[in-house]
Amino acid sequence: MKRTALAISSALALACAPFVHAGEPAAPAAPAARPALKLPQAEVERLLEAYAMIKQNYVGATDDRTLFDGALSGMLAALDAHSRYLDKDAMRDVGRENSGQYVGIGIEVEGNRDQLRVVAATEGSPAERAGIRAGDVIVAVDNAPVAGMSNDDVARRMHGVPGTVVAIGVARRNKIETLRITRADLHNDTVHVRMAAPGLAWIRVAEFGGATAADLVAALKKLDGKDAPRGLILDLRNDPGGLVSSAVAVAGAFLRPSTVLFSARGREPGANATVTVDARYYRAPGQPDVLAGLPAWTRTVPLTVLVNGASASAAELVTGALQDQHRATVIGTRTFGKGSIQSVIPLNEDSGIKFTVARYFTPNGHEIQARGVTPDIVAAPAAAADDDMLLREADLARHLPATQPPDAGADAQREPSESTRTFGTRADKALQTAVAILTPEDKRTPTLAGLLRRWRSAALAGTAGGSVVATGAP
Template sequence: MTSTTKHLMQRRHGWQRAAAAALAAGATLLIAGMPAQAEDTPPTRGAAEPPAATVQTLSAPLALPQAEVEKLLSAYALIKRNYVGQADDNKLFDGAIAGMLASLDAHSQYLNKDDMRELDRTNTGRYVGVGIEVEVDRDRMRVVSSAEDSPAERAGIAAGDILVAIDGKAIAGLSNTEVARRMHGAPGSVVALGVARGNRLRTLRLTRAALNNATVRVSMAAPGLAWIRVAEFGGATGAELAAALKKLDAAKEAPRGLILDLRNDPGGLVSAGVAVAGAFLEPGTELFSARGQVAGANATVTVDQRYYQEPGEADVLAGLPAWTRSVPLTVLVNGASASAAELVAGALQDQRRATVVGTQTFGKGSIQSVIPLGPDSGIKFTVARYFTPKGREIQAQGVTPDIVVAPKAGAQDDLLLRESDLANHLPASTGASAAPTAVGHNPVESTRMFGTRDDKALQAAVALLAPQTRSTPTLAGLLRKWGEELKPGNAGGAP
């Protein structure tokens, strides 16, 4: 044992007592209460906190594992004494913290100064880049989504693609934040991305653009049927949806049916999800329950302003027309609908407010909390799983649609992984995670296909909501005629 190691060992008891005292004095364990940093999407989107909980602190000193602390200090001492170069203390301890978080699950991570800045940027939705969200999966940088009408989407980059290089340089081993930094740049500048899909590798040249995308878009899918597309759940999503619904109400005739499209929606802020679901449900209706290890992480969340609005701010859902909570509603989902999107779909389905159409969702039903460690760093880790009003667990399982409608056969048969396919994913609490995705079972869907003649799910939603005509009976009309209940899988997918 080196002299440095001995010296560190002699100081260990004093350091352990100091650390325990600091924790007992009020170190934050959970940052609770919506909506601050209330996000539940994959790593580059930030983190989610358990709604309706109070700030939790340790009321008694934390017993540190003596043997493990000694092992850590020994490793530090050996590196400082024997490493061939200069070992920076900040990098060493940042790495140690990052290793602890990475050992937990696929969505827990250490956030350095750049990560914290990136978290704020993605939550506001304002930046210059190409519009890609990525996460690390089995040492690969997997595309989670491409923002609608972004340079990435126009180039054909889709969820499930693997990003392998930026400007000719391999990105293996880089962090999400470093990858994002390399994709950012001045508006009008060009970045070359190496993108793999299946066995095919392409190099795409994309022109960076200022991105401040609206998250809600509305058009008419058919006369009287409004198609509301929610691309992701950001800080302004609730207000954007409310404005869109009020604009529809100001039209000559209010819609007689709504299609809420959550396909390829990677999730986002939990508070935004609460606001979106709340626009279609009566106040006080249960949306989901969060269940964690400590009391502060357990809550039942309802349609209530405190769960989607900062204290003192005006209620974004105030003044909505009454028909938004009663008009027939269909929700579209697919294998890339994740996190907050699944929360909304599950709540509307369990409350029998909407018929869910599409394919099995991604299966990210966990909530992360971001806790600052200092002025410019923090940690993000999973604090709770969430369950639908009927107690169904979403984590590693997903939401099963009422009517399964698969994409057009052969449109794009590349494999899109789900939560249960991710390395080190958090298993369902029951242990009954969804089976690994079979090749061809979960095809990638491009948002550029949505709304075209090949969009079978949207066509099915229109059929459900359209009134029965004398010449062409719709599926909804036939179901009314036969008096049948909608059952999972009772409408066919692609032939």
């Protein structure tokens, strides 16, 4: 399993390090000296008193590590929705995301109404060889029902040691089939390319992992040649985000060097920085420049970006940068609104803490946190009677409030959750709108021409909120 609802951002190591010395190349950060803090004596004594009472009177045996892990977990959870204590398993997840490699069976899944549905099985993976295909519903892992289980827990049950076997229960034709699948070392395929129409490449980025930028560059180079695409559709729908460094590199594939991507603002002035298309913000020490050798057309070819309410974090950084720099037309619905950066700090060999250190702002100063990015053209999915309404950052308990007022009409409409099963189908209004925009005028149908005329007229008139509703998509 590759995709989780919450992608862990290893921002300190790969994105925040350059913030400390913005005028110098990135280098491994030295361990920060602990500031002299005056401990709140009464609160510390209260914690120790509770610990002593539990040790002496709890009905069962107690473990010191478990108790203090719980205390740390509660401390981080009290901060905001994205700060958390990282145990050994969670720290291992951070490593997997950074490397782009993992041990598993090779499937991408998404959850909806207590169902875990397969989005795709990687070509040649153990899952594909075992017969798992898109649309299958996974109900159990090693005989443990997945209903009510978090995505992280399901992923960890599927991960393991290469060569070991995991039993996957799949619901098919009103019965459950159990498939025994051998785990293997795999590459996290987060970039998928198809042709949406003649000359139009549709590039879907499922999440921003350690290998995403390299995979995108490889895909763009593969598209190069005498028949290079006349337009690109970058699909960031249902992308939960991930590594900031990966987002910088992905945006840099479409923008010229030194272009401003976003700014980060922390509590202290020294934590503020402006991030540009520069290798020090996406290249790890000792690694080659992943953007070297890109075809020149990637930074000039007409571009659209597809987003929805599940496009979050790193996906929003890329979207905001491409929109504010007038590089792309953004189509879809307002994004999730996770505009904060988390740093991961190891405490020892098998634990760490992740906490929020800054907020993100687009090049034009638009705050992403609890607001999201508003598309240029609104193309909302059709709602079915049983669809769940989509929750956004502002709906989460303990979310950081926005520091800027909301856009006019930002909360006027709530869209349903959007399944990847509709992507690429006739019901995919956002994709069809993108194809219409990128299609030459002499090849458009009357309906497409009418759509674009309305969009252009509204854009010239300066519509409220800066967006246009696409009601005439084919």
